[in-house]
Amino acid sequence: xxxxxxxxxxxxxxxxxxxxxxxxxxxxxxxxxxxxxxxxxxxxxxxxxxxxxxxxxxxxxxxxxxxxxxxxxxxxxxxxxxxxxxxxxxxxxxxxxxxxxxxxxxxxxxxxxxxxxxxxxxxxxxxxxxxxxxxxxxxxxxxxxxxxxxxxxxxxxxxxxxxxxxxxxxxxxxxxxxxxxxxxxxxxxxxxxxxxxxxxxxxxxxxxxxx
Amino acid sequence: xxxxxxxxxxxxxxxxxxxxxxxxxxxxxxxxxxxxxxxxxxxxxxxxxxxxxxxxxxxxxxxxxxxxxxxxxxxxxxxxxxxxxxxxxxxxxxxxxxxxxxxxxxxxxxxxxxxxxxxxxxxxxxxxxxxxxxxxxxxxxxxxxxxxxxxxxxxxxxxxxxxxxxxxxxxxxxxxxxxxxxxxxxxxxxxxxxxxxxxxxxxxxxxxxxxxxxxxxxxxxxxxxxxxxxxxxxxxxxxxxxxxxxxxxxxxxxxxxxxxxxxxxxxxxxxxxxxxxxxxxxxxxxxxxxxxxxxxxxxxxxxxxxxxxxxxxxxxxxxxxxxxxxxxxxxxxxxxxxxxxxxxxxxxxxxxxxxxxxxxxxxxxxxxxxxxxxxxxxxxxxxxxxxxxxxxxxxxxxxxxxxxxxxxxxxxxxxx
Amino acid sequence: xxxxxxxxxxxxxxxxxxxxxxxxxxxxxxxxxxxxxxxxxxxxxxxxxxxxxxxxxxxxxxxxxxxxxxxxxxxxxxxxxxxxxxxxxxxxxxxxxxxxxxxxxxxxxxxxxxxxxxxxxxxxxxxxxxxxxxxxxxxxxxxxxxxxxxxxxxxxxxxxxxxxxxxxxxxxxxxxxxxxxxxxxxxxxxxxxxxxxxxxxxxxxxxxxxxxxxxxxxxxxxxxxxxxxxxxxxxxxxxx
Numbered sequence: 001x002x003x004x005x006x007x008x009x010x011x012x013x014x015x016x017x018x019x020x021x022x023x024x025x026x027x028x029x030x031x032x033x034x035x036x037x038x039x040x041x042x043x044x045x046x047x048x049x050x051x052x053x054x055x056x057x058x059x060x061x062x063x064x065x066x067x068x069x070x071x072x073x074x075x076x077x078x079x080x081x082x083x084x085x086x087x088x089x090x091x092x093x094x095x096x097x098x099x100x101x102x103x104x105x106x107x108x109x110x111x112x113x114x115x116x117x118x119x120x121x122x123x124x125x126x127x128x129x130x131x132x133x134x135x136x137x138x139x140x141x142x143x144x145x146x147x148x149x150x151x152x153x154x155x156x157x158x159x160x161x162x163x164x165x166x167x168x169x170x171x172x173x174x175x176x177x178x179x180x181x182x183x184x185x186x187x188x189x190x191x192x193x194x195x196x197x198x199x200x201x202x203x204x205x206x207x208x209x210x211x
Numbered sequence: 212x213x214x215x216x217x218x219x220x221x222x223x224x225x226x227x228x229x230x231x232x233x234x235x236x237x238x239x240x241x242x243x244x245x246x247x248x249x250x251x252x253x254x255x256x257x258x259x260x261x262x263x264x265x266x267x268x269x270x271x272x273x274x275x276x277x278x279x280x281x282x283x284x285x286x287x288x289x290x291x292x293x294x295x296x297x298x299x300x301x302x303x304x305x306x307x308x309x310x311x312x313x314x315x316x317x318x319x320x321x322x323x324x325x326x327x328x329x330x331x332x333x334x335x336x337x338x339x340x341x342x343x344x345x346x347x348x349x350x351x352x353x354x355x356x357x358x359x360x361x362x363x364x365x366x367x368x369x370x371x372x373x374x375x376x377x378x379x380x381x382x383x384x385x386x387x388x389x390x391x392x393x394x395x396x397x398x399x400x401x402x403x404x405x406x407x408x409x410x411x412x413x414x415x416x417x418x419x420x421x422x423x424x425x426x427x428x429x430x431x432x433x434x435x436x437x438x439x440x441x442x443x444x445x446x447x448x449x450x451x452x453x454x455x456x457x458x459x460x461x462x463x464x465x466x467x468x469x470x471x472x473x474x475x476x477x478x479x480x481x482x483x484x485x486x487x488x489x490x491x492x493x494x495x496x497x498x499x500x501x502x503x504x505x506x507x508x509x510x511x512x513x514x515x516x517x518x519x520x521x522x523x524x525x526x527x528x529x530x531x532x533x534x535x536x537x538x539x540x541x542x543x544x545x546x547x548x549x550x551x552x553x554x555x556x557x558x559x560x561x562x563x564x565x566x567x568x569x570x571x572x573x574x575x576x577x578x579x580x581x582x583x584x585x586x587x588x589x590x591x592x593x594x595x596x597x598x599x600x601x602x603x604x605x606x607x608x609x610x611x612x613x614x615x616x617x618x619x620x621x622x623x624x625x626x627x
Numbered sequence: 628x629x630x631x632x633x634x635x636x637x638x639x640x641x642x643x644x645x646x647x648x649x650x651x652x653x654x655x656x657x658x659x660x661x662x663x664x665x666x667x668x669x670x671x672x673x674x675x676x677x678x679x680x681x682x683x684x685x686x687x688x689x690x691x692x693x694x695x696x697x698x699x700x701x702x703x704x705x706x707x708x709x710x711x712x713x714x715x716x717x718x719x720x721x722x723x724x725x726x727x728x729x730x731x732x733x734x735x736x737x738x739x740x741x742x743x744x745x746x747x748x749x750x751x752x753x754x755x756x757x758x759x760x761x762x763x764x765x766x767x768x769x770x771x772x773x774x775x776x777x778x779x780x781x782x783x784x785x786x787x788x789x790x791x792x793x794x795x796x797x798x799x800x801x802x803x804x805x806x807x808x809x810x811x812x813x814x815x816x817x818x819x820x821x822x823x824x825x826x827x828x829x830x831x832x833x834x835x836x837x838x839x840x841x842x843x844x845x846x847x848x849x850x851x852x853x854x855x856x857x858x859x860x861x862x863x864x865x866x867x
Contacts, residue, residue, distance in 0.1 A: 009496050012691075014505045015348040016266045017299065019694040023496060023503060028255060030492050032347065036300055038694065038722045039215055060259070060272045062293055062343050081635075083661075083670060087696075088758055090722040095298055097345065099261075099270065100254050100492055118635070121692035123661070123670040126636030163636040204632050206691075207674055208847075218787075219706045219718045222746030223824075227784045231830050238784065240834055505845075 005131075005143045005191055010112075010202045012119045020120020024112030027145060028102035031109045033116035037092030045091065050084035054093040057109060060101065070096075070106055074113060077130075077159050077169045083123040092122060103145040104132040106157050106171075111195065118203070126163040129195035132156070133184040135176060142187050156184050160192040215300040217422065225423040232407045237420070243413040244460065247352075249471065251363050252502035253479045255491035257390065258368030262360040263502050265417070266350035271342065271360035273368045277331070277380070278339040288329025289339035290319055294357065299349040313354050313442060314344065317399050317431040318361060321439035325394035331373055331380055338370060351417040354429050358401040359468060366476045368393055398469045399439040402461035403429045406447040414460060428454065430461035434469050633669040633688065640666050642675070643686065652682050658698075659688025693789050695720040695820035697756035702776070704785065704818030705764065707747045715743055717751070717764060720787075720820045725762035727751055732766045733773040741766075741778065748779040748824060750816050779816060783826030784837055790821045792843050803843065806855050807836060 006027030015021040018034035038051055045052050055075040057067050078094065094116065096109045110130035117124060134144045134152035141148060149155055154174025161168050167185070176184075228238065235243050247265030254260065258273030280287060294311040296302045318324070329338035342364070344357050369390035372383045405416040405424035412428075413420060421427070426445020432438050438458055443449070482488045495503050633639065643654060656662055659671040669675070673690030695703070697719065708724065709716035716724040727749065732741045743749070751764035766776040795801055796817055804815060813827040813836055823840055827833040839854070846854060 007493075009493065011496055011499070011504050014503060015268065016350060016505070017348050019692075025493050025496050028491055028493055030496070034298060034347075036215065038696070040722050056297065058295070058297070058345070060343070061274050061341060062295065063341060086758065087722070093300070097270075097298065097347065100256075100259070102255070118672040119691065120694065121671050121690050124635035125668075125670070127634055161636075162634070199634070200632070203634070203672060207632055219708050220746070221706045221748050221785050222744070223748060223779075223781060223783050224785055225746070226782065227830075227833070231834070234830060236830055236834060238834060238837065240838060 005194055006145075008195070008198050010115055010198075012115065012202070012206055018116075018120075020116045020118070020122070022112050022115035022119055023099075024108055024115055026104060026108045026111070026143070028100055029104055029108045030099040031105070031112040032097040032099055033109070033112040034095045034097075035092065035113075035116045035120040035122065036095075037120065037122060038087040038090035039093070041089065041091035046089045049088050051082075051087040051089075052091045053079055053082065053084065054091060055113075056093070056095045058095065058097045060098045070109065073106065073157075073169065073171055074110055077110060077128060078113060078117070080168055081125050081128055081161060082117065083125060086123050101146065103147075103149045104143055106130070107132045107143075107159075110159055115199065118199075126161045127196065127199065128159055128161050128168060129192035129199075130157060130159040131188040131191045131195070133158075133187060135174075135180045135184070138180075140180060140183050140187065142191055154180070156181065158185060158188040160188065162196055165189065165192070214303075217301045220419070220422055224419065228420060228423055229407050232411045232413060237413060237417075239417065241415075243411070246415040246464070249359070249468075250502045251359070251472070251475045252492060252495045253363075253367055253476075253490070258364045260360055260363045260367060261347075261492070261502050262356055262363060264352060264356045264359070264415070266348055267352055267356045268347040268502075269353070269356045269360045270345045270347055271357075271364040272345070273340055273342050273364050275370055276339045276341060277336055277382075279335065280330070280333075280337040284326075285334040286330045286337075287326040288337045290324060290326065290342065291339065292318065292342045292361070293344065295343060295345045296349070298345070298347055302349070309444075310353055310357060313401065313429060313431075313440065314357055314361060316440045317358060317401055321397075321399050321431070321433075321437075323362075323395060323397050323399050323433075323439075324365060325396055328394045329370075332375060332378075336380060340368075349418060351419075351421045352403055352415050354401040354403050355415065358399070358431070359472065362395075362398050362400065363472050363476065365393055366395060366398075366472060367479065397433045397435060397437070398465070398472065399431045399433045399437075400461075400465045400468045401429055401431045401440070402457075402464045403427055404457050404460075406445065406449060406453075409447050409449060410453060412453065412457065414464075428457055430458055432458065432461045432465045434462075434466050436462055631675050632673070633675050634672050635668075635670050637669045638666055639669060639675065639686070643667060646677070646684070652679070652684050655683055655685040657685050657687030659690055660686060689791075691789065691791060693821065695790060697721050697725070697753055697762045699753055699756045701819040702750065702752050703764075703820040704779070704816060704822040704824055705749050705751060705820075706785075707743055707745055707749060710743070710745060717749060719762070719764070719818075720822070721762060723761060725753075725764050727764040727766065731764070732777060733771065743778055748785060750776050750779055750818065750824075752776060779824055780814075780826065783814070783824055784833055785822055785824045786837055786841060788821055788823060788840065789844055790819070792840070793817050793819055793821055793823065795843065796823075796840075801851070802855060803839075803851070806858050807839065810858060811836060 009025040011023040013021055014023050015034060018036055020035040021033065023030065023032050041052055053075060055071050055078065057070040057074065059067060074096070082092065094113050096113060098105060107130040110128060114128045131142065132144065132155060133140055133142050134149045134155040136152035144152065152174070154172065154176045156170065156172040156176060158167055159169040160166070231237060232243065237243065249262070249264050252261045261268065261270045278289060280289065292311065292315050294307060294314065296307045331337055342361060344360060346353060369392050371385060371390050372388040374381050374383065402414065403416065404412045404414055405420055405427045406412045407425055409425070416424065424445065426443065426447035429440070429442040430438060431440035483490055492503060639660065656667060659669060659673060660667055661670045669688055671688050671690045673688040675686065676689050677684055677686045703719045705717035705719040705725065707715050708718050713730070714726045714728045717727050719725050729735060729740045735741055749766065751766050754763040754765045756762050768774045796803060807813065811827060811832050813825060813832065816824040825833060825836050827836060
């Protein structure tokens with residue numbers, strides 16, 4: 001079964017102040033990412049051998065409380081792939097703003113963070129692509145929208161990295177069986193290749209315009 | 212959350228902005244009363260809008276909750292406004308509070324929203340509107356951009372219809388019954404002005420201008436010529452004429468903004484009612500419209516064909532240059548027209564004056580000043596001295612015999 | 628080989644080996660590339676470029692970036708933000724302030740210090756840039772000559788542009804500075820940290836020139852040629 005992701009659109013550098021910014025759109029889920037870095041950091045937060053990474057996830061309506069979980073997830077993923085030791089005693093801040101939510105918000109956030117880091121020129125070891133699958137009655141659906149994910153029994157978010165095509169991070173919700181997870185990983189692998197292709201195409205467009 | 216230091220501004224930029232404002236010019240080519248390009252886009256949900264005024268971009272989201280009303284006003288709904296400046300990373304907490312209070316005073320205290328219509332059961336349940344104004348990029352003029360975003364979202368927002376059966380409230384989904392828009396009585400928009408040197412002001416400042424300004428004024432007004440808020444801050448001392456002038460400009464700007472916001476909201480609502488139309492931010496991104504994508508600056512028109520340099524530079528007519536004798540005083544000082552003629556008409560008058568003048572000591576110093584080609588007075592004095600005594604003046608370059616017609620002194624000296 | 632867009636994690640060892648089969652030249656790894664044990668990988672996203680000289684091949688990645696990271700030997704424009712007894716603190720756009728010794732000017736001695744005020748602009752050269760230490764600047768060349776470095780004159784306006792724009796302006800193929808110079812009289816200093824300082828006798832001209840440089844950011848080859856044509860056709864210099 002060929003994976004079918006929704007339409008992907010990326011716009012780079014759409015904000016003037018941040019060092020890097022990317023607006024990532026997956027169907028109707030839109031996340032805006034900004035990156036500031038490497039910049040100065042206060043003494044209490046500075047680390048002498050690597051850069052300090054700060055991630056903030058801002059939901060659309062500030063009274064919702066799911067921030068911390070997403071922030072932790074994204075920060076652990078990014079800490080693995082950024083060359084933090086190249087900029088000690090500085091800080092790199094990544095801010096993710098949810099603009100529209102139609103399912104797969106965490107995946108969209110991770111993908112947009114990766115694009116914003118590419119745009120800011122922060123040294124990275126590899127690229128990442130994140131995919132969500134939801135399971136309902138033994139049928140697995142890739143990249144569900146909000147309605148589908150609300151009706152499903154469980155969902156799993158997988159983040160792949162481009163150098164060895166390994167999995168960096170996994171998080172799941174709800175009931176899943178072992179077979180479901182295997183299936184999800186297979187689908188996710190194929191889908192992540194599509195996402196890398198998409199990054200390539202959008203960057204090519206950007207550089208060839210400005211070469 | 213990390214806070215960045217604000218960008219350091221070199222003093223040459225500050226001086227340039229001040230000098231340019233005196234001539235009604237600004238660094239991006241606008242005049243002091245021009246505003247930047249405004250564009251508004253709406254998202255999928257009702258009440259979600261993004262406004263961009265030049266490079267400044269602000270997003271506003273409105274949702275509702277059912278809550279208990281305040282004890283004092285038991286039949287009015289609630290409106291909670293929150294402003295989020297974390298993305299700009301350089302603002303202090305005070306600035307956040309200032310902007311939040313501005314917006315609150317402007318919208319809540321002016322009662323532009325009919326809160327009584329948000330009441331469900333008096334004293335028990337009312338709609339509480341939660342507003343989040345999120346600043347995505349700060350390039351100056353935040354109060355205006357935030358107020359536009361808030362009012363655009365409020366005009367766009369629709370709440371679900373509600374029916375009360377005995378003590379139970381039934382909230383109908385958007386499919387069951389049409390959602391109801393809010394009742395907005397008037398649109399109070401903020402306009403900000405920054406002052407340079409006590410009397411010069413500019414509208415819609417950019418961040419560079421805001422950081423170097425002397426003071427600023429924020430005026431909230433609507434199309435009924437009512438001023439909803441006024442806020443002056445900074446160190447400039449402005450007169451009441453300036454304040455009244457600014458209020459006048461703010462009222463005109465409100466008229467334009469009210470019509471613009473109403474038009475944009477109407478267009479979006481029409482799009483939603485047509486089948487298969489694309490709504491939300493995704494089509495805006497695809498079209499690279501300036502609301503969500505980078506703002507393309509407009510080309511500056513330099514109208515005056517390049518004219519020159521009248522004041523500072525000396526323009527030498529080639530023909531004249533070839534026939535004019537030039538005197539070289541030093542390696543980098545050249546004089547044109549070193550007056551030398553001993554046979555001038557009015558030298559005799561000079562001499563008469565000099566002889567009549569009892570105090571001759573005045574002229575003794577002039578003999579030493581040989582480099583002042585632009586002081587005809589001293590030269591004239593020199594001649595008088597020289598003609599009296601022998602020719603002590605040393606020429607650095609030897610020129611041909613000077614004919615009197617070529618050499619002219621421009622301003623005959625005046626003697627008291 | 629040139630004009631391939633590479634992404635972080637992309638191994639270029641195969642490309643290097645292809646190019647370097649017969650020749651036994653020394654290979655220099657430039658910015659954007661990192662050498663791992665047996666492999667050379669890209670760590671930034673951009674266009675892979677190379678340049679061959681006598682017995683060296685240099686590889687580097689040309690990327691879009693706005694924030695400057697100090698590199699030894701580059702000439703940058705800085706803003707003086709702090710003054711000490713023997714040195715000043717200068718903001719060059721990196722994460723930390725850089726220090727500039729007051730003796731690092733032409734003919735400066737302990738008694739004869741240069742006249743620097745807070746808020747002045749200096750055009751300096753990076754003496755040492757290390758990720759673990761504070762960056763140091765100097766305003767003289769190795770022969771202790773000024774050579775254009777030092778405090779910039781009063782007046783003018785400084786703008787911030789992405790780093791690519793500065794490199795483009797300074798490249799030999801770009802004629803924008805000359806073409807503007809044929810129509811306008813102006814002074815310009817380009818710092819590799821993304822800052823350009825421009826001074827012109829009249830305010831309208833300064834504004835026009837500043838905005839021309841700000842618009843270079845989103846122009847491609849064809850856009851630049853159009854820009855040259857536009858400037859050449861539009862203005863006339865009157866010589867009386």
